[in-house]
Amino acid sequence: MKNLTEYYSTPSKSPVSLLAMFSAYTGLAALLALVVFHCEALTVPPIDGNLATTPAPLIPLPLAAAQSPANPLDDIQIQCKGPSFGTGINYASCLDAFGTFRRGTNTRPITIGQRGQRVGLSVPSRWISDDGLCVFDIVRRGTGPPERSSGSEIARAAWRLMLQCVRDGGGQGGVVSGIGQSGTVGVILRKNNPVNVVCGEEPQNYGQDKCSQLLLSLPANVQPPRVFGAYWVRAAGQHVDELIPTSYPSSPPTQCRLGIWPMDDLSPMTIVDTATWYEVWQAGIALAGMCARKGLGGRVLNFGVNRRLQITLDDNSDPILKNIPAGVNVTVVRFPFAGRGVRNETVAIAR
Numbered sequence: 001m002k003n004l005t006e007y008y009s010t011p012s013k014s015p016v017s018l019l020a021m022f023s024a025y026t027g028l029a030a031l032l033a034l035v036v037f038h039c040e041a042l043t044v045p046p047i048d049g050n051l052a053t054t055p056a057p058l059i060p061l062p063l064a065a066a067q068s069p070a071n072p073l074d075d076i077q078i079q080c081k082g083p084s085f086g087t088g089i090n091y092a093s094c095l096d097a098f099g100t101f102r103r104g105t106n107t108r109p110i111t112i113g114q115r116g117q118r119v120g121l122s123v124p125s126r127w128i129s130d131d132g133l134c135v136f137d138i139v140r141r142g143t144g145p146p147e148r149s150s151g152s153e154i155a156r157a158a159w160r161l162m163l164q165c166v167r168d169g170g171g172q173g174g175v176v177s178g179i180g181q182s183g184t185v186g187v188i189l190r191k192n193n194p195v196n197v198v199c200g201e202e203p204q205n206y207g208q209d210k211c212s213q214l215l216l217s218l219p220a221n222v223q224p225p226r227v228f229g230a231y232w233v234r235a236a237g238q239h240v241d242e243l244i245p246t247s248y249p250s251s252p253p254t255q256c257r258l259g260i261w262p263m264d265d266l267s268p269m270t271i272v273d274t275a276t277w278y279e280v281w282q283a284g285i286a287l288a289g290m291c292a293r294k295g296l297g298g299r300v301l302n303f304g305v306n307r308r309l310q311i312t313l314d315d316n317s318d319p320i321l322k323n324i325p326a327g328v329n330v331t332v333v334r335f336p337f338a339g340r341g342v343r344n345e346t347v348a349i350a351r
Contacts, residue, residue, distance in 0.1 A: 076157050076178040080165035085173025086191025091166050093134035094189065097127045098155075098162060100289070101136070106151035112138075112185055113146035115219070121151075122216055123185070128289035132194035134166075141177075141184045149180040158187045165189060196301040199291035204315040206295065207255030211288045211313060214250040214258060218284065219277040228260060228309060229272035238272065244309070249316050256292070257316035258284050263301065263308055273304035280311060287313035 110120030125138040136158050140147060157176045165174035166189065177186040229240035242260070245268060250256040260280065262271040283300040291298030297314035 075183065076160070076176050078161055078164050078174060078176045080169045080172045080174040082170075082172035082174075085175065085188060087170070087172055089166050089171040089173060089189075089191045090131075090133055091162075091171070093129040093131055094136075094162050094166050096131070097129040097134045097136055097289075098158060100127045100129075100293075101151070101155055101158070105155070109148050109150050111146040112140060112149055112180065114140075114143065115216075117146055119146045124220060126285050128192065128285055130290055130293055132197060132286055132290045133192055135190055135192045137188040137190065139186055139188060141186070144184075147180040147182055147184050149185055154179060154185070154187065158189070161187060161189050194286045194290065196303070197286050197290055198299050198301060199294065200297040200299070200314075202297065203295050204292070204297045205255075206292055206315050207250065207252070210250040210255040211258075211284075211292045214248065214256050215281060215284045215288060218248065218258070218281050220281040221277040223276065225274045225276050225305075227272060227274050228304065230262075230268055230270065232269050233272050240272065244268070244271065247316075254316050257312075257314055258287075259312040259314075261310050261312060263310055266308055271308055273306045273308040275304045275309065279303070283311040284313060287311065 111118075112121045112123060113119040115122045121138070123138050123140045127136040129135070138154060157179050161174055161176040165172045173188070173190045175186060175188045177183070179185040179187070226241040227239055228242045228244050229238065231243055234240040234243065245259065245261045247257050247259040258280075262268045283303060287298040287300060292313060297312070299313075300311040303309040303311050
């Protein structure tokens with residue numbers, strides 16, 4: 001049985017750009033809003049003992065789903081590794097994280113693979129507790145065809161890992177491997193230490209699971225680092241990979257939005273900092289699990305190598321978008337910045 005630290009995932013390279021145009025007609029008045037979305041997928045190297053991720057669903061499972069799953073697994077391997085995955089892990093926090101896995105009672109087979117593949121579950125994937133202190137990371141070894149498993153099989157393996165390493169093993173993190181038809185899927189349970197996560201006080205009107213779906217659409221690449229900077233920084237000749245400020249809305253766009261902004265006390269005209277897409281994604285997961293699950297917006301402050309950025313999560317409550325009534329059609333124009341092709345997609349705003 002191979003050690004789970006060999007597991008990794010590789011998302012597809014699929015640059016996507018969104019220009020969302022909204023219109024609502026009431027009487028003699030017309031309303032128009034434009035949203036621009038740009039996201040570039042990168043390449044992911046192997047995940048090591050300090051990596052992994054994806055958002056937990058916003059609505060936790062009923063308490064019954066957190067009871068001990070039946071039908072023991074015969075071929076899995078559990079290793080408790082406190083030095084690698086943390087010690088002093090709170091069992092109650094892990095129970096909360098476990099309860100967010102909505103597929104945990106589903107015995108129907110699903111495919112598990114890299115982002116960009118047509119699969120039922122993309123990896124890496126993360127469940128996180130509402131205090132952010134315990135996380136489960138679903139990971140996969142290799143880049144071959146999608147693996148076949150089920151939500152209940154993954155949940156049973158994660159449950160046994162939690163009991164053996166956290167409850168009965170003195171609060172250690174650990175890893176369970178050998179899940180799936182070919183044994184290529186595993187779960188890492190680790191201690192987490194979220195820093196600079198600040199939840200807001202104003203309630204947000206999130207669509208159910210929209211933040212989770214949005215975060216699943218983002219790349220989660222460990223390398224290479226990306227340079228985030230303002231347009232004027234690039235115009236002055238400095239290298240910039242990703243222009244900021246920028247935001248990534250859900251679909252429909254009025255239900256969740258992740259933003260990358262300069263810190264409030266810095267000039268957006270001159271800001272530049274470096275981070276990986278993995279770190280952006282991980283920050284979004286913390287916000288979804290710790291703030292959005294409570295119906296609140298949030299920010300991760302002092303983000304980036306030089307602590308000049310902030311990551312935000314909210315319900316995209318721009319006044320111009322809030323005024324669009326439910327049921328109105330929204331036309332999303334997707335176009336690559338390289339100019340290759342345009343595709344229109346019409347969806348309806350739901351409240």
